[in-house]
Amino acid sequence: MDFNKQKLSIYVYTYSYPEDESSLCALEMRSFFGKDSNSKVLESCEEIDPSRSPFIKERVRVIYEGETFQELTKKVNNFRLEETTFKVIYVKNSDVSKTEKEGFKKRREIEKEIGLYVNGKADLHNPDQLFGVMNVNGRWIFGDYAKSEAVWFQHQKKPHEYSTALSTRVARAVVNIALPNTSGIKAIDPCCGIGTVLVEARSMGIDIVGSDRNHLIINGARENIVHFGLTGEVNLADIRDITDHYDVAIIDLPYNLCSFITTEEQLEILESARRFANKVVVVTVEPIDGVLLTAGFTIIDRGTAKKGLFTREVIVCR
Known part of the structure; x- marks a missing residue:
């Protein structure tokens, strides 16, 4: 079967991620594609820009396929380019058996x-395609x-840092989990801190605003x-005072000694978010299922990101 004859294109994605982030990667996969993969290759009809994800390495939109390499070459022989130059890249598949793996030559x-x-x-040097x-x-x-272009990596060094802020890599994944489809979607990060999530979201062209009640970090x-040459609205506001409505809210709950909050305060934050957002993605370092349920949320999906002994949980709620 030639996929170019089908109405829907098939895309093959290759992935790379550290073991500590495999759960987070799987959650991002499910958010984008409605499924995850037991391997580092995923096929889907969904077209995702590889540079959106911190885990996707490459993407191939299938034009021809063959059961053997020889069969494939016969089909490619029918492929014609007009006035553009090209280059062919062998895409390595880390999941094939050792006997099938090809050496550099x-x-x-x-x-x-x-x-x-x-x-x-x-x-080979400056192809059009x-x-x-x-x-x-x-x-x-x-x-x-x-x-994929590692856009998140370029955002690691920023003028203002915060020791307990999300890494740019995790922040980018969280944005994708919260907003796999971005068209016509309004989002908010109501506890934005130094803006790590905002930078990743705005770099993807997402309509998101930020706010925080701490006037010392807003600037x-x-x-x-x-x-990073981006624009975006960041307001000084307490989450309890937000009146506008949003499709999605991303909340990285405060957890360090300087911003310790009680269970009651967690509940107040989450009840406020439920009031102004249809969907909420919460990042937490401690179990909060009971608080989420008390706030009236239904837990849809979840994943974890680990760094040594430190674990963050990302919970998708409605």
């Missing part, structure tokens, strides 16, 4: 051979190739946003 040979069947002009070739799930595929959040 073999991978280059496969790239070259597929390239010879493409009716177009190859350019990239194509990927990959051995996945018992067959070979060829298609449009996109590589820091604003400066962090501007530092």
